[in-house]
Amino acid sequence: MMIDIWKNIERKQFSPIYLLYGMESFLINETKQKLLKNMLTEEELDFNFASYDLEEVPIEVAIEDAETLPFMGEKRLIFLHNPFFLTSEKSKSKVEHDISKLEAYLQEPVPYSTIVFVAPYEKLDERKKITKLLKRSAEVFEAKKLSEQEIKTWIRHRAGANQVEINDDAMEMLLTLSGTNLMMLASEIDKLSLYSEDVIDKHTVEILASKSLEQNIFSLVDKVINRNMEEALRIYYDLLKQNEEPIKILSILAGQFRLLYQTNELMRRGYGQQQIANFLKIHPFRIKLAAGQAKMFSEEELNKIMMWLADADYQMKTSALTKSMIIEMLLFKIHGS
CATH class of the missing domain: 1.10.8.60 (Helicase, Ruva Protein; domain 3)
Incomplete structure (x- = not known):
């Protein structure tokens, strides 16, 4: 659906009304940029583009703008941010919107303007008449986490x-x-x-490709459980050279093994990977990787590692050993398990 909308925009096949809603802001911004790039030239932007925050400006002002003929171009593009009246959330905004004007416009939008509703909300109130009408009238793009x-x-x-x-x-x-x-x-x-x-x-x-700290820790764990200790230590020393704090490394390491433990336990109970992802609120791809690593350990081994991680955390706060040495010793323990 997302790619289809983008392809139509790139072919310059525009809808008069778009509804972009959801919490994946990158996808919403990407769609807005594609509309700007493909609908208006740089010269036309000054005359035929407008952006309104509906927590500050009444909807009827934006509609009046949409009904104004384009100047030195063929199209007008109007972004309407924060249409809180589509949700059941209570807004602090004191702006009163004449929703009847919007309803009339949605039933007969002008052919020379494109209105884009940008709604950064997880859910819309489907019970509301205006929400139903907008979803029927618009090209709808739900910006949710991708599979x-x-x-x-x-x-x-x-x-x-x-x-x-x-x-x-x-x-x-x-x-x-x-x-x-x-x-x-x-x-x-x-x-x-x-x-x-x-x-x-x-x-x-x-x-x-650049690696996030979390992905470096994933690689480190992968090397340890595949008995490639030399490569695991290389990754660890590289992290120290990059001034990553040992206590932060330990925290993410603990998080990775906690994920393996949870994934292993839920798989044992008969959960599928998608069910585990939904239950833990983690992207399915991470669960897929964790499931592969979890198979390398028994439940007893994972319990033991979780205890070692807790002990390493305690040592960091109380022991005279250097923090970097504590993690190094922990890695050798896990390697030998």
């Missing part, structure tokens, strides 16, 4: 916009190294595209 398959589709689209392709192995490696944050992924894809002639491959990703 693994949707992220991969989005990655291919982003790479294609940079005139390159990305193969499956490279995509898996990119997600493993950089995570599922769309803003970080966009930055990485744009960077990788510069260094790839036609196709982004796995080798290019391994060399150039």
